[in-house]
Amino acid sequence: MNTMRKALLSVIVFSSFGLQAMTFDQLSKTLDEAKQVIDCRSSNFYNGWPEAGSKLGGHYPNAVNFDAQWLDRIDASALNQLLVEKQLNADKPTYLYCDQAASQKMVTALADQGFTSVSVIEEPLSNYSGSLTALPKFQQLVGPEWLKQVIDGQQPLYAPKTDYKLVEVAWGPPTKYLVSHIPTALYLNTNNIETKPLWNRVSNDKLTALLQDLGIRYDTTVILYGRNNMAAARAASIMMYAGVEDVRLLNGGWTAWVGAGLTSEPMLQTAEKVADFGRDIPANPELIIDMAEAKAILDDSPKTNSLVSIRTWDEYLGKISGYNYIKPKGRIPGAKWGHGGSDANSLEDFRNPDETMKSADEIEHFWHQWEIDRNQKVSFYCGTGWRASETFFYAYVMGWKDISVYDGGWYEWSGIKTNPTLVGPMS
Structure with missing residues (x-):
């Protein structure tokens, strides 16, 4: 020095x-x-x-x-x-x-x-004698220490009111999960909540059966995490759409748990199936929209509605598609750029160095530059729904009200030749 x-x-x-x-x-x-x-x-x-x-x-x-x-x-x-x-x-x-x-x-x-x-x-x-500032729904974005207390049977602040299920979410077989996962966590393969060819949500009947197999009712507290939290957020948006009333996301996912020095366990955990979800699915259909509703957002005033692209800047400009299985490049005309990350598997613009959610002030700062506002009807989309779902969940804990995920995203939109698309810089 x-x-x-x-x-x-x-x-x-x-x-x-x-x-x-x-x-x-x-x-x-x-x-x-x-x-x-x-x-x-x-x-x-x-x-x-x-x-x-x-x-x-x-x-x-x-x-x-x-x-x-x-x-x-x-x-x-x-x-x-x-x-x-x-x-x-x-x-x-x-x-x-x-x-x-x-x-x-x-x-x-x-x-x-x-x-x-x-x-x-x-x-x-x-x-401090003044009022502190907090996320309106901070309870839904939990930390590893809180989760550890819940697993240990304690009653921390904002503990689950009744039963809870902890679920690790990822694409494909539970390879990493079987080696090491958070104690008591179940495993959810995203192939069971999305379906080919567009990787949109599964049918309501299949979703009902899946939730029952996981032991989840509408009044079960569900705590989700992933090695990449986009997968967990995708499950969160679909479960909220189904009608689960209390969906939590581990802030920072698996990275946060390991970073806190907490223990893990191997082998598969299984759940006791429940006979009934407790309500008709979807209980909240407005949380995940389809193409007709996305077009309706675009047809209305951009001052009151926003269809938001959560993709890389190069994807938005049409330099790349972002996926090896999506060939068309470009953006939906009228869609606003909501930021993303370095590629389709990343979301750095929304995450801190430890993978936790960036502050609401930071997120709203770059959204305001694109006239994306909490008082609008806002729907997020990406390629197939993962990045959009994580962003949707952050908007949810930030207290944004009229929000949704456009399920089909760029994959669905670009696959229909009659749909208009744009390539290149903003005019």
């Missing part, structure tokens, strides 16, 4: 941990445009889950979600890019809060990136 950096850090650490440390209430009295606040705790606490000993969770208003543990997963170049994405300015006074070890790690990392005024707020967030 060179002398200049040592001096810089000593100033930062002294101002952070000295006797004149700022409180949250004092922070709230400073001008908003002159400061930036970083919540360097777990994104689950940021989203709304209370920390141990607290009754309320959430984050300081307008704080940026940046878990200090992400620093162990990224290099300096990726850190710089992440700071840009989160619109953090090295020249602004920066205040952060998390535990002491994490805050020291964050202070050092920010100093390396040229931040010259960084202060740590030492007092508990629970001391």
Whole structure:
């Protein structure tokens, strides 16, 4: 460490941990445009889950979600890019809060990136007299520690009210699942909820039989996760469409469970079949729409409706199709780009370095640039429904109301020659 950096850090650490440390209430009295606040705790606490000993969770208003543990997963170049994405300015006074070890790690990392005024707020967030900000449905996006308590038979906050089923979801045979999975988890092959040739949802009769075989009724709490959480989210959207009232997603999926250092187990788990789902399927048909309804969205005003493409930018422009089994390239005319990832199996624009959901502020920021708004009727689509389903679930926990997945997506739309398509940049 060179002398200049040592001096810089000593100033930062002294101002952070000295006797004149700022409180949250004092922070709230400073001008908003002159400061930036970083919540360097777990994104689950940021989203709304209370920390141990607290009754309320959430984050300081307008704080940026940046878990200090992400620093162990990224290099300096990726850190710089992440700071840009989160619109953090090295020249602004920066205040952060998390535990002491994490805050020291964050202070050092920010100093390396040229931040010259960084202060740590030492007092508990629970001391803040104002209202915290949380996802309206944060309870549906759960953390590994909460899940561990449920598996162990404890009653954490927002525990399942009755029975629950934990399900790992992936495409194909349970190869990885059989080697190691979260204790008590059942296995769901996505081939059992999607059907060829378009990989749309299965018939209502088949869906009813599948849920009964998994021991799931409409009032069962279902907790889903995947090695890639897109698969779990696909199952979540279909189960919500069917009528399961309490569907949860493990934030960060299998990566979060392993990252928390929690144990796993091998071999197949089986469920006791239930005789009746308890209601007719689909109980919520509006959550998954078909082509006629997608066209109706396009026919209405783009100010009140949005059909949103959750695909890579190159897919949206028609440079690639994104799939080896989908030949046509391009986009649906009138569809807005809702972002995606680096390819059809990725969703980096919506995920933090640890695979957890990015903050609602970040997601809504790039949606607003495309005039996608929570007060509209919004339907998400991708190639065959996986990326769209994960995005749909995030919009759901963000409190968006009139949302759906366009099941057929680009595969269905582009397969009908009479449907219009566009290729190339926006006019």
